[in-house]
Amino acid sequence: MIRKSLFSVLLFVIAANSASLIGLDALGKSTDGASSVTLGRGYSGGAKTGDGYVQWNPSNLAFEEKVSFTANLSYEGVVASKHGNSYSTYSFDVPSIFLIFPMKSFGTFSLGIIEQYTSNMNEEVSDSSKTSLADIEYQGSVFELTPSYALRLPFFNKISLGVTAHFVMGGNSRELTLGADNSQVADEDAWATNSSKLTDAVDGTWKIKDHPAYYTASAFYKGRRASYYFSYTMAHTLKNELKYNLQFSQLDTLVPTTTSRCIDVPTTFATGVSYNFKKRHNIMADFMFRGWDSNIENIAGSWNLSDTTYTQNEFVAAIGYERDGDDAFYNKFLQRVDYRLGAWVRNWYISNVTEYGVGIGAGIPLGMRGTKVDVAIQGGVRNADSESVWNEKFLGITIGLTGVGNWGNNPKKVH
Amino acid sequence: MKKVCLFLLFAVLPPLALVSCLFDSSGDSLVSWLDDQGFPSNYAVQTVDIDSIYLSSYEVGFDSTPRKQLYQGVLGTVSGMKHDLVFDFCFRDKSFFAKFDADSAKDFRAAFLALYPDSGFYAQAGLGDSLPIEEALTVKVSWALDTGAGSAYLDSVGDIKDSVWLAGLRQLKYAATVDTVMKINITDLDSALRLDLPDTLVQALSKVRDAAHLQLRLSAPDSKRLYRFYGPSSDITPFMRVKAYTKTVVSNGDASTSDTYKNIWPFRMAIVSTNMETCSDCVVLHGGVLESLLVDIPTTRILSALENLYGDSFPYTEGDSMDVRQAVVLARLTMPRSSSTDGSELGFPVQVVAASFVDSNGKDVESGESYKLNKDYILEKGHPNIVFFGGDSLSLQITDGLRSYINRAATGAKLRVVLRLGYSMLAPYDTLYYDHAGDDDDDDDSVHIFMDYLTYSRFDFTHYIDKKMHLKLWLATKRGDDE
Numbered sequence: 001m002i003r004k005s006l007f008s009v010l011l012f013v014i015a016a017n018s019a020s021l022i023g024l025d026a027l028g029k030s031t032d033g034a035s036s037v038t039l040g041r042g043y044s045g046g047a048k049t050g051d052g053y054v055q056w057n058p059s060n061l062a063f064e065e066k067v068s069f070t071a072n073l074s075y076e077g078v079v080a081s082k083h084g085n086s087y088s089t090y091s092f093d094v095p096s097i098f099l100i101f102p103m104k105s106f107g108t109f110s111l112g113i114i115e116q117y118t119s120n121m122n123e124e125v126s127d128s129s130k131t132s133l134a135d136i137e138y139q140g141s142v143f144e145l146t147p148s149y150a151l152r153l154p155f156f157n158k159i160s161l162g163v164t165a166h167f168v169m170g171g172n173s174r175e176l177t178l179g180a181d182n183s184q185v186a187d188e189d190a191w192a193t194n195s196s197k198l199t200d201a202v203d204g205t206w207k208i209k210d211h212p213a214y215y216t217a218s219a220f221y222k223g224r225r226a227s228y229y230f231s232y233t234m235a236h237t238l239k240n241e242l243k244y245n246l247q248f249s250q251l252d253t254l255v256p257t258t259t260s261r262c263i264d265v266p267t268t269f270a271t272g273v274s275y276n277f278k279k280r281h282n283i284m285a286d287f288m289f290r291g292w293d294s295n296i297e298n299i300a301g302s303w304n305l306s307d308t309t310y311t312q313n314e315f316v317a318a319i320g321y322e323r324d325g326d327d328a329f330y331n332k333f334l335q336r337v338d339y340r341l342g343a344w345v346r347n348w349y350i351s352n353v354t355e356y357g358v359g360i361g362a363g364i365p366l367g368m369r370g371t372k373v374d375v376a377i378q379g380g381v382r383n384a385d386s387e388s389v390w391n392e393k394f395l396g397i398t399i400g401l402t403g404v405g406n407w408g409n410n411p412k413k414v415h
Numbered sequence: 416m417k418k419v420c421l422f423l424l425f426a427v428l429p430p431l432a433l434v435s436c437l438f439d440s441s442g443d444s445l446v447s448w449l450d451d452q453g454f455p456s457n458y459a460v461q462t463v464d465i466d467s468i469y470l471s472s473y474e475v476g477f478d479s480t481p482r483k484q485l486y487q488g489v490l491g492t493v494s495g496m497k498h499d500l501v502f503d504f505c506f507r508d509k510s511f512f513a514k515f516d517a518d519s520a521k522d523f524r525a526a527f528l529a530l531y532p533d534s535g536f537y538a539q540a541g542l543g544d545s546l547p548i549e550e551a552l553t554v555k556v557s558w559a560l561d562t563g564a565g566s567a568y569l570d571s572v573g574d575i576k577d578s579v580w581l582a583g584l585r586q587l588k589y590a591a592t593v594d595t596v597m598k599i600n601i602t603d604l605d606s607a608l609r610l611d612l613p614d615t616l617v618q619a620l621s622k623v624r625d626a627a628h629l630q631l632r633l634s635a636p637d638s639k640r641l642y643r644f645y646g647p648s649s650d651i652t653p654f655m656r657v658k659a660y661t662k663t664v665v666s667n668g669d670a671s672t673s674d675t676y677k678n679i680w681p682f683r684m685a686i687v688s689t690n691m692e693t694c695s696d697c698v699v700l701h702g703g704v705l706e707s708l709l710v711d712i713p714t715t716r717i718l719s720a721l722e723n724l725y726g727d728s729f730p731y732t733e734g735d736s737m738d739v740r741q742a743v744v745l746a747r748l749t750m751p752r753s754s755s756t757d758g759s760e761l762g763f764p765v766q767v768v769a770a771s772f773v774d775s776n777g778k779d780v781e782s783g784e785s786y787k788l789n790k791d792y793i794l795e796k797g798h799p800n801i802v803f804f805g806g807d808s809l810s811l812q813i814t815d816g817l818r819s820y821i822n823r824a825a826t827g828a829k830l831r832v833v834l835r836l837g838y839s840m841l842a843p844y845d846t847l848y849y850d851h852a853g854d855d856d857d858d859d860d861s862v863h864i865f866m867d868y869l870t871y872s873r874f875d876f877t878h879y880i881d882k883k884m885h886l887k888l889w890l891a892t893k894r895g896d897d898e
Contacts, residue, residue: 082447087444087445125446125456134454181459185461191790192747192789193460193744198458255774304455390451
């Protein structure tokens with residue numbers, strides 16, 4: 001029965017998707033390499049150790065003890081509304097995958113695939129009044145291959161330093177397929193457009209202009225109760241090579257026109273604190289800031305699409321709470337579960353768009369070694385004060401699967 | 416593990432179900448969203464008529480390379496083209512040719528070629544009702560005979576690639592050419608025809624000791640019509656019979672004869688077509704052969720018509736100069752033509768097939784144009800792309816060519832179109848444009864729009880190619896309202 005239910009849900013996921021309708025023509029929705037752990041506590045917890053890779057603070061990796069592999073899957077529904085119309089859609093994402101490889105006093109190495117921005121949408125619409133059909137599909141993600149290294153300082157081993165290199169990859173495409181409107185042609189000429197569906201297609205790839213990668217560096221102090229970090233991510237320019245075409249089928253041999261747009265992503269600062277106020281009980285707060293000073297050139301290129309997305313200062317302010325589960329395997333199951341709660345305010349990079357969200361989550365141990373499933377349920381609203389951007393409500397679930405290996409750990413002797 | 420399952424069941428599935436079920440969506444809202452973003456929900460079609468197009472250059476190109484034909488051979492002269500048949504034989508039989516060369520065979524030696532009319536063609540062409548077909552056809556028989564020995568010789572001939580053989584036929588030196596009269600009398604579709612081979616050839620065959628390679632060419636320059644025969648890969652194949660001698664046995668006063676002979680089958684066949692037209696200034700297109708009419712369509716008027724429509728400059732020279740501001744949904748070139756059926760080999764209408772030169776990764780390649788059916792027009796007046804048919808105009812769709820041209824106009828692209836004669840049309844008023852094959856048991860289900868066989872027709876464009884032509888474009892643009 002369970003299997004059957006899951007299967008029907010999955011089928012539905014495949015059939016439609018969009019994480020957000022905001023900013024599809026710019027960069028899409030910021031994902032910030034979220035995981036089910038960080039979403040469960042509302043994007044906070046960069047200063048808390050033992051929960052894997054956090055994009056804003058790679059130096060906390062230095063306190064990892066076990067080799068682990070984590071993959072996060074996110075399923076989110078969104079309802080967009082404006083002028084009394086509302087539209088809902090769903091998305092399925094893989095926001096982050098990472099491998100952590102601690103090497104004891106030699107530091108910790110980690111390799112991740114992090115989704116930075118996602119712009120996905122695949123909707124088909126039939127407009128009953130005009131008997132025509134539009135089919136719109138956005139598929140985009142700016143994702144990064146992120147090797148990180150973190151090391152506890154030799155004599156001040158409460159302090160660690162970390163660095164992540166972000167190799168930008170990914171691509172984006174936009175396809176708008178339209179049926180013909182013959183209202184301007186004579187009746188006897190209408191035959192010519194029968195079943196001629198025209199697709200306005202844009203295809204692009206992402207990379208960093210002039211560099212192979214950009215970097216994040218962070219410093220972290222882990223105290224007995226209070227821990228702090230500060231990180232700096234260098235400014236970089238994303239280059240999006242785009243090919244625009246109009247086609248009636250995939251076999252059309254028209255030559256696309258090629259242009260590229262450059263998006264100046266400003267320096268990112270992030271800081272956070274975590275306070276362990278009682279055994280296994282932590283509260284934490286994080287703040288990320290990115291001061292956009294130039295606007296973003298849109299994919300646009302046709303119809304009445306706007307050429308520019310206006311930007312604003314982007315920030316995330318997050319607070320969260322986590323009750324760590326008890327490691328001892330003989331304790332009750334509910335005591336071994338991690339519980340998380342958090343809330344955040346995100347000022348989007350898009351002018352006049354602000355997001356308020358809450359998340360709750362749990363880390364469920366599977367077996368004794370540390371293998372676990374993290375689940376987060378996140379929801380909130382995105383308010384937009386703009387004609388073309390619709391307000392959104394979102395609710396989603398993110399599941400992270402962490403597998404732990406025992407490479408580098410001495411096998412325990414059993415007497 | 417049970418607890419984990421329970422947890423998943425009660426904590427994970429309800430939100431998933433909530434997300435799946437609570438949010439409902441409507442298409443009208445998406446249209447409204449598209450509109451807010453500046454997307455349309457359909458594309459507006461506009462038409463442009465461009466009159467007074469005169470072709471800037473045109474040229475007929477005929478490729479006289481012999482063509483390999485395994486299923487149907489044609490022989491005769493029709494529509495200003497002479498079509499010869501060449502059979503390629505290779506055989507080895509030491510003991511037979513010893514008997515063939517013996518003095519006792521001197522008075523009996525003979526050879527003939529058996530040819531079978533292609534009954535499928537004659538039935539589909541409707542000639543079954545007008546039988547018999549009779550003609551005393553003078554056939555020029557030419558041959559080249561080469562002898563050798565051993566199976567290695569057979570292999571060396573068999574190893575000659577078709578393309579090499581076909582190219583070699585142009586320069587082949589024939590040993591002799593002898594006129595022979597073949598009495599043609601096709602009384603029913605299963606008739607066989609016998610062409611007695613000339614004595615000179617029979618004598619030449621007596622020189623064969625072991626193996627031989629014989630290339631036999633038949634030519635009928637003065638034929639009344641074109642004959643179609645089954646080829647070496649058909650179910651019924653042509654063959655040559657070489658007779659050594661005839662033995663007469665008298666038994667109980669009755670004389671009976673028995674022949675000692677050898678049947679030899681050709682292993683390949685080619686058609687060699689020769690243009691017999693005498694008018695050098697004429698623009699004539701022949702069907703069935705590798706011939707095409709290449710025309711250059713001048714584009715100045717097309718670009719200025721687009722300028723008038725959109726108010727933008729053409730050709731597009733911004734950025735990399737590739738114009739994707741609009742798309743040609745359909746382009747149709749209309750030219751005058753005669754309604755006469757003169758030149759149609761079988762009296763049927765024949766389709767004119769258009770191809771355009773389009774870009775393929777930086778190279779111009781010829782690409783066949785698709786043909787969209789204007790069903791109301793076809794039901795009333797028949798297909799607009801056929802000749803030897805009532806009506807005064809020929810309309811060809813050259814959509815891909817126009818798309819490619821406008822796309823690359825700034826890079827010096829040309830609009831070049833290639834015309835060819837296609838197949839005979841059996842049902843010119845039918846809006847099907849393909850044959851429909853029914854079950855074998857019930858042929859009534861089959862619909863034949865085209866003849867299954869090439870037509871060796873001749874259409875004379877001479878009086879029409881210089882005339883005023885008309886181009887109509889159906890266009891879609893992605894320019895916004897503010898442009």
